[in-house]
Amino acid sequence: MIFGTLRGVAHAGAYGNTRAVVAAFKLNPTQLRIANYISRAPDNAEDEYVSQHPEVARICEGNVVIEKLSLGANKVSTQ
Numbered sequence: 188m189i190f191g192t193l194r195g196v197a198h199a200g201a202y203g204n205t206r207a208v209v210a211a212f213k214l215n216p217t218q219l220r221i222a223n224y225i226s227r228a229p230d231n232a233e234d235e236y237v238s239q240h241p242e243v244a245r246i247c248e249g250n251v252v253i254e255k256l257s258l259g260a261n262k263v264s265t266q
Contacts, residue, residue, distance in 0.1 A: 196220075210243040210256055219244055219251060226251035 189211035200207035200222035207221050219226045224246055243257040 205246045208243050208245045210241060212241050214242045214244055217246055221246050222252055224249070224251050 189209075191211065192213040192215055193209065193211040194215050194217070195207050196218045197216050198220045199209050200220075203222045203223040205224070209219060209221065215228070217228055221244065226244075235243045242253055243256040244251055246252075
């Protein structure tokens with residue numbers, strides 16, 4: 188969990204743990220890796236994007252997805 192903006196390269200999911208997540212108030216990485224899955228910012232990424240809510244990156248159906256962080260009934264588990 189990053190209590191600010193994530194920039195640069197981030198790795199999560201040691202030893203191939205695909206249940207690992209990366210969460211931040213603003214996800215703006217140049218590269219994000221979870222287990223063996225790698226994602227990078229699009230070439231036309233807008234630098235001025237300001238998120239209105241915390242975000243989480245996780246693996247969903249074999250893809251790295253970034254979505255609004257929800258701590259309700261469908262809470263993201265980091266275990």
